[in-house]
Amino acid sequence: MDNVDQKQAALTGKGRPAVPASSHNPPIEVHDLTVAYDQKPVLWDIDFELPGGSLTAIVGPNGAGKSTLVKAIMGLIPSSSGYTLINGKPLDKQRKNVAYVPQRESVDWDFPISVMDVVLMGRYPHLRLFQRPSRHDREVTMNALREMGMDEYHKRQISQLSGGQQQRVFLARALAQDASIYIMDEPLAGVDAATEDVIFQKMKELQSQNKTVVVVHHDLQSVPDNFNWVMLLNLRMIACGPVSSTFTDENLQKTYGGRLNILSQMIEQSRKQRFVRESDA
C-alpha cells in the first residue's frame, strides 16, 4: 500500500499536515471544531485531516462524541466553533459527494415506503428541485440493491426487514448516491454476521476505488484487520493516523483510561479469535 505510506509520511501523529496540502485538497479536513450542548462541550477542539482513499475507524468509549463528530461534519448539529471542509470546499457545495449512513434507529421504519424508494433517495442529490428520477436513476438504484444482495426485496415495505437487511438498504442508498466520501455511523451495530461480512467487504471495495470511508465503530477487535486509518476520540482527539502506528496500547490507554487492561488483552487475543470465527463460518 504505497498510497498509505505516503500519507503516513505526510501526516504526523496528531493529524496535522507536516507538508501543507497544495495541489490536492484532502477529502475531509476539520479545524478547531468544538461542539457544545447547553454550554457543555461534548467535543473539544477537534483538528484533523483524512487522506483520500483511507478507510478510517472512529473509536472511543461510550459518550466520547463519535456520532456527534460525524453529525457535526454533516452539518446536522451546529458547532460552537471551527469548520469543516470537504474536498477543500464548504459542505453545502459538496453534499452530492458525501454519502451519509445514519444510525439505524434514526429513522421511522414504519414509514409507508418501499426498499426501492429508500435507495432511490440516494439519487436525489443528482436531481434538481421538482425533477423526477429517470430510468437511469432506477437502474443505478437496482444495481446498488444487487450489490448489497437486497434486490429481491425491493418491493418490501421497510419494516418487513431484519436489522441487518435494514442496514444493507441504508448502505445501498449510500452506494446509489455514487459519492466519493462515505460517512457511516455505527453501520455494524446489531447486524448479523453475514451482513457484517458484506459491509466490511463493501468498505474495502470502496477504498480500492480510491473513495474515502469513515466509520464510527465500536468493536476494537476488528479495527486492525479491516481499517487502515484510525481516530481515537474521547471528547478530545487523542490520536489520528495509520492503524499500524496509531492503534497502540499507549493511545488506547489515553482514550479508554483504566479500562484498557481488559481492552488490550482483547486486542492481543483478537488475532487468535479471528481463526475461531473463521472456522465457525
Next chain:
Amino acid sequence: MITSTGWIIITGILVAVSCALVGTFLVLRKMSLMGDAISHAVLPGIVIAFLLTAGRNTFPMLIGAGIFGLFTVWLTEELSKKGRIFHDASMGIVFTTLFAIGVILISLFAGNVDIDQECVLYGEIAYVPWDLWIWQGTNMGPRPVWILGMVLIINITFITSMYKELKTYSFSPQLATTLGLPVTLIHYGLMGTVSFTTIASFESVGAILVVALLIVPPATAYLLTDRLHRLLLLSAFFGITSAIGGYYLAWWINSSIAGAIAVLTGIQFALVFLLSPKYGLLGRKFRGQVRYKSAEDTILQKETTFM
C-alpha cells in the same frame, strides 16, 4: 343548476380533500397537532385583517392568517430550540397565547365587527350556498367554493411538484438535509399549505373540527397501506366519504353538518382500526401479532426526532 345541497356537499369534499392531502404529511412527520395549533393561532391574524380592511374581504384574511400560521410554526421551533422547553410544551404555549389574543381582540371590537365566536370555533357549512360571489353583476356561485377550490389546486400542485422532497423530508429530515434537499423550504412550504388549508376550511367547519379532517382520514388510510401515494389517495377518499356521509347523517338526525362529518371520520377510523386486513386489531390478533410499543421504543423515537 347546482342545488344548495349540492354546494354544501361540494364544499365539504373540497375541505376534506385539501385537509387529507396536507394532513397526511403532518401525520407522517408526527406533527399532527401542529394543524390544531395553527388553526387556533391564526385567529388574531384574521381579526387584525378584518379590522384593517373593515370588512369580510377574504384575501386580506387569508394573508393575515397565513402570516400568523407560519409565525406560530417558527415561534414554536425557536422556543424549543433556544429555551429549555420541549417542542409540544412550546407549541401549547404559543398557540393558546395567540388564540387568547384573538379572542380578546374579538371581544374588544365585537361591537364594531361581526365575527361570531361560535362560527370561528364550529363553522357553519350550511350557510355556504348563500355566501355568493357576485362579480361584475354575475353570480359566480358560492365564494367558499372558489377559495377552497383554489387551495386544493395549490395543495395538489405543491405535493406533486415537490413529491420526492416531501417524501424524503417526512421520512427523515436528517436524511433530507444530508442529501442537500432544501429542508427549510420544504418545511415552511408544508406549514404554509397547512395554514392556508386550515384558514380556508375554517368558515365551513371551524377551528376545532378542521383538525379532525387533517388527522383522522390520513390516520385511517395509514392502517390500510404502506405506500405513500396510496396513502394520499386513500386519505382523500376517506375525506370524501365522510363529507358526503356527514351531510346525510346530519340531515337524518337533524344536527350540525360539520359535527356529523367529523363523527363519520371517527367511525371510519374505528372500523378500519378493527377490520383492516394488515394492521387492524382483529386481523393482527388473529395472527397473534399484536404488540405494543415499549417505553424504550417511544423514548428512542423522541430522542431521534429532529427539528
